[in-house]
Amino acid sequence: xxxxxxxxxxxxxxxxxxxxxxxxxxxxxxxxxxTYISQDMRLCGQYNIQVCQGAGVSVIGEQEKNQLALMDFYxxxxxxxxxxxxxxxxxxRHSDKDSYAGIIDDYRMGxxxxxxxxxxxxxxxxxxxxxxxxxxxxxxxxxxxxxxGRIILPIDKKELSGNEFADKSKINExxxxxxxxxYTNEDDDSxxxxxxxHPITTRLIGDMDDFSDGIGGKALSIGIGIKLPRDxxxxxxxxxxxxxxxxxxxxSIVPYGIECDKYQIxxxxxxxxxxxxxxxxxxxxxxxxxxMGLQFxxxxxxxxxxxxxxxxxxxxxxxxxxxxxxxxTKVEDKKQEAK
Numbered sequence: 001x002x003x004x005x006x007x008x009x010x011x012x013x014x015x016x017x018x019x020x021x022x023x024x025x026x027x028x029x030x031x032x033x034x035t036y037i038s039q040d041m042r043l044c045g046q047y048n049i050q051v052c053q054g055a056g057v058s059v060i061g062e063q064e065k066n067q068l069a070l071m072d073f074y075x076x077x078x079x080x081x082x083x084x085x086x087x088x089x090x091x092x093r094h095s096d097k098d099s100y101a102g103i104i105d106d107y108r109m110g111x112x113x114x115x116x117x118x119x120x121x122x123x124x125x126x127x128x129x130x131x132x133x134x135x136x137x138x139x140x141x142x143x144x145x146x147x148x149g150r151i152i153l154p155i156d157k158k159e160l161s162g163n164e165f166a167d168k169s170k171i172n173e174x175x176x177x178x179x180x181x182x183y184t185n186e187d188d189d190s191x192x193x194x195x196x197x198h199p200i201t202t203r204l205i206g207d208m209d210d211f212s213d214g215i216g217g218k219a220l221s222i223g224i225g226i227k228l229p230r231d232x233x234x235x236x237x238x239x240x241x242x243x244x245x246x247x248x249x250x251x252s253i254v255p256y257g258i259e260c261d262k263y264q265i266x267x268x269x270x271x272x273x274x275x276x277x278x279x280x281x282x283x284x285x286x287x288x289x290x291x292m293g294l295q296f297x298x299x300x301x302x303x304x305x306x307x308x309x310x311x312x313x314x315x316x317x318x319x320x321x322x323x324x325x326x327x328x329t330k331v332e333d334k335k336q337e338a339k
Contacts, residue, residue, distance in 0.1 A: 004320050006301050007145035008055050008076040009277025009284055019074075023049075026279070027059060027068065035063055036125045038098045044072070046121040052275040052284060054079040055299055058118065060098065073097050077118050080141030080324055082288070082295040089137045091123055091325070098124070101261060102140065102323050110292075111253065114260045115142060115323035126327055136328040142296040142321065144265075149300050149317025151307025154268070155250055251291045256318050266316050267291035267298070272309045274302070289315055 005013055013019050031047040038044045045063040050056040055078045061071040090103045100117040117123065126135050249266055256264040267289035275284045283302040287309055288295065298319060309315065 002075055004076050004145045004147060005057070006304065007147050007284075007299055007320075008051050008057065008078070009280050009282035009301060010057075010076075011282060011301055011303060012280065022279070023059065023071070023074075029067070031059075034121045034125070036121050037128055038124060039093070039127075040098075044098065044121075044124075048077070051277045051279055054081075054297075055275070055284065055286075060121075073099070075099075075116070075118075076145060078143040078145055078286075078297065078299045078322060079118075080143035080296055080322070082297070083139040083141050083326075084294065084296075089140065089325070091117065091137075102325060104140065111255070113253070113263075113294075113321065115140075115321040116261050118322050118324045122327060123325070126329065130329050134329055138326040138328045140326075141324045142294070143323070144296060144298040144319035144321050146298060146300040146317050146319045147304050149305050149315055151269075151305070151309050152266075152314045152316050154312055154314060155247055251314070253291050253294070261321050262318060263321055264316075264318050265289075265291045266314055269309055269311055269313050269315055270295065271311055285309055287315060 005011075005019070010019070010022075013022070026049055027047055031049055032045050033048050035043060035045045043063045044060060045068060047059040047061075047068065048056055049059070056076070057074055058077045059068070059071055059074045061068045063069065084104075088105045090105070091100050092103065093100050098120070100120040100123055102115050102117050104113040104115070106113070123135075251268060252264075252266045254264045256262045268291075270288040270290055272288075273286045275286055276282070277284060284299055285302050285305055286297055286299045288297050298315065300317070307313075
């Protein structure tokens with residue numbers, strides 16, 4: 001049983017027989033979105049059962065006489081709406097099944113983001129006809145599912161003033177004097193520019209949280225992918241001693257546990273939309289969020305969410321990161337350049 005089924009409204013499914021019965025009743029030929037030849041030379045098909053707009057369950061299995069003969073695996077999905085332009089992305093096949101993971105290596109994030117590829121069927125078709133070096137990744141539409149989260153208030157984003165930087169020794173406690181002289185010798189706006197250019201703080205700050213994902217997991221004790229607010233330099237260390245961490249950390253993305261595509265995040269909520277699973281009637285909360293400047297949509301079962309989600313507030317919880325990739329082949333890339 002895939003534990004993130006409850007994120008798309010199947011929280012009452014406790015046994016594998018329940019999801020098997022659901023597939024027997026609702027998996028129809030019109031759910032087939034594509035067929036492809038797998039790496040072990042089998043004819044496979046991908047079926048999507050939509051539970052609400054943009055979300056559902058995807059089933060991968062072996063095809064025979066235009067019908068699903070054997071189900072290999074399934075997973076819940078959520079379509080992403082905000083695309084991400086990336087520096088570099090690598091696609092790798094999972095060792096246990098015909099599915100893929102994407103690895104985004106972007107220095108701006110401070111970490112390498114790993115996501116579950118939801119359109120692996122497209123990539124499977126491409127690698128049969130093109131060499132991997134001829135397949136280019138154009139855009140990535142990220143999304144996430146969660147089975148446990150909490151709404152927290154926004155931080156107090158103080159506006160900087162010139163007086164807060166009158167004492168240059170505070171600045172030197174955090175940064176080398178040589179690095180900031182060119183900014184502090186001119187005017188106060190230059191200090192703002194310096195902080196804008198250094199938004200990500202990478203440091204060891206202890207456990208992010210002991211927040212459970214429903215199975216007793218725990219976040220890793222590492223301080224990466226954390227964005228602190230634009231407080232005066234030097235005061236952040238003082239605030240860490242006297243205040244709760246989440247009144248200081250603006251947003252964060254931290255690897256969670258040992259599964260490579262799970263993260264604990266603190267993200268600002270941009271918009272909220274409630275949907276209903278048409279099969280079970282359960283209410284699903286879809287939020288568009290911003291974490292470390294990365295915008296994506298996130299879905300969680302209303303029963304698994306603590307607090308009232310509103311724009312401006314923040315979501316804190318564990319997510320399973322998904323991604324749909326737009327691929328370009330070398331031939332298509334040349335056609336775009338010609339236009």
